[in-house]
Amino acid sequence: MNKKLIAIDLDGTALNNQSDISKRTVNTINKLIHQGNIVSIVTGRPPRLVENIYNKIGLNNPMITFNGSLGYNPKDQWDQAYEYNIDKNIVFKLLEKSKEIGINLMTVEGKNLFLANKSADTSVGFFPTDLNKDEIISKDNLKENPICLTLHVDKPKKATFIDYVKNNYGDILTVSPWGGPDPIIEVAAKNVSKVTGLNKLADYYNIPNKDIIAFGDEFNDESMIKYAGLGVAMKNGQPKIKEIADDITEYDNNSDGMARYLEKYFKI
Template sequence: MNKKLIAIDLDGTTLNNNSEISQETINVIQKVISKGNMVNIVTGRPPRLVEHLYNQLGFNNPMITFNGSLGYNPASVWSEAYQYNIDKNIVFELLNKSEEIGINLMTVEGKDLFLANKSADESVGFFPTNLSKDEIISKDTLTENPICLTLHVDKQKKETFINYVKQNYGDILEVSPWGGKDPIIEVAAKGVSKVTGIKKLVNYYGIKQNDVIAFGDEFNDESMIKYAGLGVAMKNGQPKIKEIADDITKFDNNHNGLAEYLKEYFKI
């Protein structure tokens, strides 16, 4: 069997619903690596919410974050490291129109950057609740181009916001509404997806596309599940993702679905 590159999503895939990695999953992934395969994290999360999991897995290899917008190796220098940024002036332009286009909260993030326009109340989730002055977006604090913007918008103005960004920045920015009850929208560089990062990994490792195995559960995993030689949807995955996948795990993310699949595939 050729050496494989296994691209693993985190939430709903490698992690259980409590955002934890089981010891069984860690053990199986280490065994897969010991057979000469590569296992890389490919996630929508920012680095600040990934590095503790990366360390738990005992990795020292590159990882892809922000849905493909940032690729780097937390353990050392990576020759293929890259990032796709958003012009910081766009942040100020959007915030100046907050009322008109319905922006309640905005965070701007980069590899080592995390700022917000104001503190959130506890009910919103994900957004920071206690900000110091140097964590609030201003001309003084936002001195570099961010990688990703995450916004909480007025429900009634969600489409207004999406249309505004598409009309004014549609050629350079991608707008991705999150699933779920809250009107949360992510904005990133146009044309970037998890496959952007996987192609870098394929090139770096010198392997064929056919030797890529990708695991995911959500809409942001669609590109890599389609691209991989073997695209595997989690049992708990979105129906659309299961539809396009080559295979589906027997168990969900709360019952080591990823680990059980790898054990069977690699005969561990």
């Protein structure tokens, strides 16, 4: 069997619903690497929420974060490392219009950057509940162009916010509302997806499309599921993702669905 590049999403895929990775999954990944395959994390998460999982698996290769906007190797220099940024002045312009376009909370993130406009109520997940002065978005603190903005907006103004960004920055930014009950919206550079990173990895390792296997469960996985020679949707995945996938795991993310699929596919 040819060497494979295996791209793994984290939430809902390699991780269970407690955001943990099982021993079985770690062992399976390491067996595949020992056979000469490449396993790379390709996730929507920022680096701060990935590196502990990366280390738990024992990886030492490049990973893709922020849904394709950042690719780097946490353990070593990678000559193909890259990032797609947002002009920091856009952050300040959005905050100036907070009330008008319904911004409640905003975080700005980069590889080693994490700032927010204010502390969050504990009922709003993801956003920090306790900020120091140097962690608040300001012209003194925000010196670099961020990679990703994540916003909690007022529900009645969700469409207003989306329209504002599209009308003013639609040629350079992509607006992606999260699923779920909270009106959370992600803003990133336009025309960047998980395929952006997966394509970089494939070129770097000189692996043809037919030898790429990609696992995912959510809408942000659609591009790489379509791109891979074998795109595999999780049993617990969104119906649309299962519809476009080449195959579907027999078990869900709480039952080691990805690991079991890989064990069967590679006969390990």
